[in-house]
Amino acid sequence: MPTESTRFIAPDALLAHWQGHRRLTRRVIDAFPDEKLFSFSVGGMRPFGALAMEMLTMAVPMVRGVVSGDWSISTKRDPRAKQEVLQLWDESTEQLNALWPQIPPERFLETLTAFGQYTDVLHALILYVIDNEIHHRGQGYVYLRALGIAPPAFYDRS
């Protein structure tokens, strides 16, 4: 029978880790000039605003789906003013904090199907959402440098 000693990280610590990443991603969004957020990119890739909207349509919808079985995504990914993206980001932060403790801890080790099509162990589904955020944020760092803007420090999650 597994015990505490078979744990790499506990659910509450993982949420804290994720919210640290989300604070950094918020600073990256905020570092873009408003007029570049949904227009500038490198190599024909999506602008950072589109990537931020993707993150918003993955994070809360994933956790809400696990908690409620409602896998709908209400937020559209359309371009919008930076302040509105940041406001949606802050609302998501609060929603994640409220929803996360409602996941029964044993569920993280269970296999389920998210959004009607992605079947995996829950911890892998959630890590995918976090990893996707880190991946696209790294892309955003290049966009900022290409714009001559110094990105926020990667190691600072405060």
Added chain:
Amino acid sequence: MPTESTRFIAPDALLAHWQGHRRLTRRVIDAFPDEKLFSFSVGGMRPFGALAMEMLTMAVPMVRGVVSGDWSISTKRDPRAKQEVLQLWDESTEQLNALWPQIPPERFLETLTAFGQYTDVLHALILYVIDNEIHHRGQGYVYLRALGIAPPAFYDRS
């Protein structure tokens, strides 16, 4: 007393997750033309070869340090042929698989100082190494697109 139910992910599953990321990163290294790996970048950032060498000097040295207390880093970060980077990558894969099970599971929840200067809970130190790889690999995706090369699929970890 915490039990299995307070576990987000177990150590062996976390290693499998990391090795999946490392297989993808290997494909990104391999996607670069040899002559671009240590020369091409965007926005004055480091070339992808330098980032790959950074990853190599973090992954095994972190896990070896935890297991042995030896925090030295023997691999230099100098530019080299792509095949040599890939060979170092494959050697690191084997070394990680051999070292990881030697970490006493309870250590992941303990605070320690890595490389004589980074003090944190071990799971946070290890997640930092993985997240740093994902972050810089996202940067590599932009370099590949700017070179007109389609990067490997982010979701494929096989």
